[in-house]
Amino acid sequence: MPSWGCLLVNAEGEKDHLAALWKEGGKPFHLTPKADVRHYDHLYAACEGADCVIHAAAYGMTGIEQLHKKHIRSVNVGGTGVVLEVCKRRGIPRLIYTSTINVVFAGQTIIDGDEQSVPYFPLNKQVNEYSRTKSIAEQMVLAANGSHLAGGSRLYTCALRPPGIYGPEEQRHFPRMALNIQRGLFTCKFGAPGTVMNWVHVKNLVQAHILAAEALTPEKNCIAGGQAYFINDNEKVNLFEWLSPLFKGLGVSKPWIRVPVFLVHLSAVVMENVHNALMPIVEITPLITRNEVHNVSCTNTFKIDKARAHLGYSPKKYSFADCVDHYLKTRPRKRNFFLLKCFLVTVFFISLVLLAVYFQEVSTFLRENWDKYRYLVE
Numbered sequence: 001m002p003s004w005g006c007l008l009v010n011a012e013g014e015k016d017h018l019a020a021l022w023k024e025g026g027k028p029f030h031l032t033p034k035a036d037v038r039h040y041d042h043l044y045a046a047c048e049g050a051d052c053v054i055h056a057a058a059y060g061m062t063g064i065e066q067l068h069k070k071h072i073r074s075v076n077v078g079g080t081g082v083v084l085e086v087c088k089r090r091g092i093p094r095l096i097y098t099s100t101i102n103v104v105f106a107g108q109t110i111i112d113g114d115e116q117s118v119p120y121f122p123l124n125k126q127v128n129e130y131s132r133t134k135s136i137a138e139q140m141v142l143a144a145n146g147s148h149l150a151g152g153s154r155l156y157t158c159a160l161r162p163p164g165i166y167g168p169e170e171q172r173h174f175p176r177m178a179l180n181i182q183r184g185l186f187t188c189k190f191g192a193p194g195t196v197m198n199w200v201h202v203k204n205l206v207q208a209h210i211l212a213a214e215a216l217t218p219e220k221n222c223i224a225g226g227q228a229y230f231i232n233d234n235e236k237v238n239l240f241e242w243l244s245p246l247f248k249g250l251g252v253s254k255p256w257i258r259v260p261v262f263l264v265h266l267s268a269v270v271m272e273n274v275h276n277a278l279m280p281i282v283e284i285t286p287l288i289t290r291n292e293v294h295n296v297s298c299t300n301t302f303k304i305d306k307a308r309a310h311l312g313y314s315p316k317k318y319s320f321a322d323c324v325d326h327y328l329k330t331r332p333r334k335r336n337f338f339l340l341k342c343f344l345v346t347v348f349f350i351s352l353v354l355l356a357v358y359f360q361e362v363s364t365f366l367r368e369n370w371d372k373y374r375y376l377v378e
Helices: 040-046 063-067 069-090 129-143 173-182 202-214 244-249 261-278 290-297 305-311 320-330 338-357 359-376
Strands: 052-055 094-098 110-113 156-161 164-166 188-190 199-201 227-230 257-259 300-302
Touching (some): 040 069, 052 069, 052 202, 063 129, 069 094, 094 202, 129 156, 164 173, 173 244, 188 290, 199 202, 202 305
Parallel strands (some): 052 094, 094 156, 110 300, 188 257
16 A cells, blocks of 8 residues: 655645655655646646545645635635545545644633534634634535545545644744744733643654554544544643743743733734735734734643544654754844834834724724633733
8 A cells, every 4th residue: 555645735836834844754755746736637637646645735824824815715625625526536545634723723721622522613703714714624524534436436534633833844833933033022921821732743743644544544444534633742831931942042031021811912903904904005914813812822732532542643752942953053044123123113103093093993892802801910
């Protein structure tokens, strides 16, 4: 049985961050050539000879991408529809979808959640398009389990739900956090000191994909068919403590001023509105979005018992400090952020103007959220 599948590319034709790190897992694979996951013909040609597709393509995970709603929908939902169609036409019997914990988490406290007790978060209450479309796509993939394929066989599907991914070559979370620390924008922390979350090292995530591919074969009775699995390092960490090696490596003091979550959330709302208002003229990357506030300020941890039982998943221990060492050796030269800071001051004053214009909406927001966050300032 071939052990490689297809790792799909994102809408820009760049490799997904998981694909870029796949070699770190020490497993053979075949990467689709530069293409657009939404183009049926390109994808159909790329999947020739494959007997397993690993769908890792997505858009809108972090930064300014989170606000490109139309693009997010076309890649995450439209692209997934193309993947399913290609699998059916090509007769590919196994499909693994790289999902996210955000299909069930959107700012509510979850402690040791499992696949049975934590339902999908309502789509109409998701605050960002990435989470909403990833949830839709995951449900599309799982619903396709057992579908008939060309040639008479059946399609078996499963989904893996990782939290934040880290590793030596990770290009989504790590560089953005490091850059913001260097810019002096990480001077405060927020959320209760006991707030914890999970992370997953890319090698552990690769291990989970390989095991899932095996668990969709007749030899394993297709035990993973139609199933979703939480995947993480089986460790709970506070983000600001976990990032300590990065602060130290960059020569920056750890943030010690604690800002109420309420104010950070309000800032995220303002920055998103500033982005939307100025987008026809210039596109400004928000320092933080509502989704990122939720991920940092609310405890969200998940059990991996089901992945252990069905897949044989056993995460290894990795050091975030090692990833920091690698980053420091390979990072771009230090930049001068004077002009950027001047620009941010300008944005701040524009934000004040918008705040005045939308005062009524902001007042309503404050009243609706006061009860939720008041304990943080009392």
